[in-house]
Amino acid sequence: MRQAPFPLTRLPGCLLALGLALGAACAHAGEVFVIANGVPAMTSEEIKEVFLGEVQFATTLKLQPVDNAAAQADFQARVLKMTPAKYTASWTKKAFRDGLNAPPIKGSDAEVIGYVKATPGAVGYVSAPPGAGVSVLGRY
Amino acid sequence: MSLACMARPRLLPLAIGLLTAVGAAFAQAQPAPADTTQLERRLEQSLKLIDALSARVEALEKQLAQSQKAGNGTAATAAMPSAPAASAAGTTARVDELERTVNQLTSAQGRDARDTGLPLHGFADVGWTQVRHPAPGQKSGFAVGSLDFYLTPELGKVRTLVELNVGIESDGETTVDLERAQLGYAFSDQLTLWLGRFHTPFGYWNMAFHHGAQIQPSVSRPRLLDFEDDGGILPVHTTGLWGTGSVRTSGGRLSYHLYTGNGTRLHHGELDPNPSGDDNGNRVVGFALQNRFNGALNGLTMGINGLRQTVAAYDDTDALLARTRLNMLGAHAVYDNEGWELIAEGYRLHNTDLSGTSGLHRSSAGYLHVSRNLAERWTPYLRLERASVDQADSYFALNANGRSYTRQVLGLRYDTDPRATLKFEWNRTRDDNGLRLNTDQWRFQYAVGF
Numbered sequence: 101m102r103q104a105p106f107p108l109t110r111l112p113g114c115l116l117a118l119g120l121a122l123g124a125a126c127a128h129a130g131e132v133f134v135i136a137n138g139v140p141a142m143t144s145e146e147i148k149e150v151f152l153g154e155v156q157f158a159t160t161l162k163l164q165p166v167d168n169a170a171a172q173a174d175f176q177a178r179v180l181k182m183t184p185a186k187y188t189a190s191w192t193k194k195a196f197r198d199g200l201n202a203p204p205i206k207g208s209d210a211e212v213i214g215y216v217k218a219t220p221g222a223v224g225y226v227s228a229p230p231g232a233g234v235s236v237l238g239r240y
Numbered sequence: 241m242s243l244a245c246m247a248r249p250r251l252l253p254l255a256i257g258l259l260t261a262v263g264a265a266f267a268q269a270q271p272a273p274a275d276t277t278q279l280e281r282r283l284e285q286s287l288k289l290i291d292a293l294s295a296r297v298e299a300l301e302k303q304l305a306q307s308q309k310a311g312n313g314t315a316a317t318a319a320m321p322s323a324p325a326a327s328a329a330g331t332t333a334r335v336d337e338l339e340r341t342v343n344q345l346t347s348a349q350g351r352d353a354r355d356t357g358l359p360l361h362g363f364a365d366v367g368w369t370q371v372r373h374p375a376p377g378q379k380s381g382f383a384v385g386s387l388d389f390y391l392t393p394e395l396g397k398v399r400t401l402v403e404l405n406v407g408i409e410s411d412g413e414t415t416v417d418l419e420r421a422q423l424g425y426a427f428s429d430q431l432t433l434w435l436g437r438f439h440t441p442f443g444y445w446n447m448a449f450h451h452g453a454q455i456q457p458s459v460s461r462p463r464l465l466d467f468e469d470d471g472g473i474l475p476v477h478t479t480g481l482w483g484t485g486s487v488r489t490s491g492g493r494l495s496y497h498l499y500t501g502n503g504t505r506l507h508h509g510e511l512d513p514n515p516s517g518d519d520n521g522n523r524v525v526g527f528a529l530q531n532r533f534n535g536a537l538n539g540l541t542m543g544i545n546g547l548r549q550t551v552a553a554y555d556d557t558d559a560l561l562a563r564t565r566l567n568m569l570g571a572h573a574v575y576d577n578e579g580w581e582l583i584a585e586g587y588r589l590h591n592t593d594l595s596g597t598s599g600l601h602r603s604s605a606g607y608l609h610v611s612r613n614l615a616e617r618w619t620p621y622l623r624l625e626r627a628s629v630d631q632a633d634s635y636f637a638l639n640a641n642g643r644s645y646t647r648q649v650l651g652l653r654y655d656t657d658p659r660a661t662l663k664f665e666w667n668r669t670r671d672d673n674g675l676r677l678n679t680d681q682w683r684f685q686y687a688v689g690f
Contacts, residue, residue, distance in 0.1 A: 145534075149488075149493075154486070154493065155429055155488075156426060156429055157426075157428050157429050160428070162396065162397060162426075170281065170285060183616065185616055185655075185658045186616075188658040188659070189455070189658050192361075192452075192454075192455060192658070192659065192689050193448065193452075193455050195359075195361055195390075195392055196361065196363075196390060196450075196452050196455065197447060197448060198401075199390075199392045199394075199399055199400065199401030199422070199424075200392065200394070200399075201359050201392055201394055208285055208289075209285075210289065
């Protein structure tokens with residue numbers, strides 16, 4: 101049985117959608133969006149201090165940083181400005197000296213967004229615009 | 241002629257043009273090779289997510305179809321005239337349900353697991369030592385270093401740090417020490433209060449490395465900072481109350497420590513930090529201030545510290561031998577940046593004899609440690625140590641290792657992994673013990689952190 105031909109009238113729409121999708125993907129390639137729940141605006145230096153355990157509070161709110169395996173390399177390079185080995189070593193020392201624990205690590209943007217939405221004081225990062233429900237502290 | 245046929249001649253150039261434009265834009269925004277891998281990974285994740293969502297939509301559609309079949313035939317017939325509206329409403333409901341499901345899934349995955357588990361970390365090391373002209377008790381050969389466990393459960397603002405150290409004494413006996421047992425509450429970044437046994441917050445090395453063999457830059461500690469039960473001359477542990485915090489300033493981050501606790505005693509020629517209760521009413525009182533600079537001085541940390549306490553010395557029968565008012569002032573500077581690590585610490589002790597008539601005694605001790613990390617793996621290091629202590633001071637005279645000394649340390653560290661390290665070290669110690677002999681040590685250590 102012969103399949104119905106693809107209606108060519110839909111082709112411009114499809115191509116336009118494809119172009120927009122590719123354009124959007126290219127625009128966000130390698131970008132990092134730092135997101136939070138109920139946390140006031142922060143500079144990149146303050147975000148770095150949160151992820152290195154130097155800062156644990158925003159006024160009286162306990163901060164809950166979370167790492168994202170899917171965007172960690174970009175985040176470490178652009179925001180923390182350190183290598184993965186240096187980050188690991190930094191937390192080994194921090195845990196031993198101050199009794200603090202490294203941020204929990206999630207596997208994807210969706211998981212991080214879910215965590216941040218559900219946790220007041222959470223600070224995370226994702227590789228694409230996160231949508232509603234979280235605030236964006238910075239785009240790197 | 242159909243509309244499709246009419247549109248065909250115009251569509252081809254349009255399609256080619258659009259594809260070319262998209263291709264050009266894509267080529268312009270072509271990420272660096274490192275980003276390409278990242279992009280591919282994200283694309284793969286997105287495709288997986290799309291697959292999962294499609295499967296879920298399909299399942300929901302089947303579920304909906306089954307429920308419609310099972311419903312009243314008359315009602316289905318009656319609904320037929322408004323089929324497009326019903327279909328749109330059904331789609332909206334399905335999308336809403338799908339969104340709810342995804343939100344629930346991501347929320348469930350996003351729950352913080354930190355306060356449901358018990359974070360256990362630790363360090364372990366093994367090694368080999370060869371000694372020329374050994375001091376009493378020093379041996380050559382292979383040896384187990386120590387196994388150090390520490391637990392850091394965080395329960396909201398409640399903080400806990402418990403550290404157990406398993407070591408082997410020179411006589412082969414295994415010992416287990418409760419190195420730290422501190423319970424705290426973090427009020428804010430400016431104030432955390434700890435109660436229990438902690439590393440006395442003075443200087444840099446004592447707080448930064450302590451039993452962490454893998455993070456310690458060399459095999460050996462500076463001798464002046466040896467642990468009390470290894471013949472150390474400074475009180476590196478305290479049991480008491482400790483307040484600490486930090487504030488951000490225009491010059492960097494300023495942190496402070498204020499503490500009080502049981503004073504130390506000298507027993508059998510060793511300092512004893514009195515973890516089970518003070519032997520006299522003279523508490524130790526101490527402070528430390530430190531600033532970590534930023535901007536042009538990024539990597540530089542400087543600090544000062546001081547402590548005061550009365551130390552009583554006892555013989556083997558617990559008879560009081562002497563009482564000394566210990567006054568210690570110290571300063572440190574650390575530069576850790578661009579692969580360089582420079583650590584300098586110095587202490588001055590002005591001790592007053594409270595039980596005799598020998599009066600005031602002045603002593604000093606310090607070290608300089610320099611290392612350079614190469615290619616994130618190799619780190620050659622050099623350390624110079626010196627202590628000049630007044631032997632007429634009963635605090636030092638009654639301590640088995642309370643003598644002046646000099647030591648040179650040369651070593652090489654190799655990080656096989658951020659959590660595993662090989663170190664090879666030579667050190668020469670000249671002890672002012674009247675023998676006028678240099679003790680040379682060659683040491684190898686394999687240390688891991690977990």
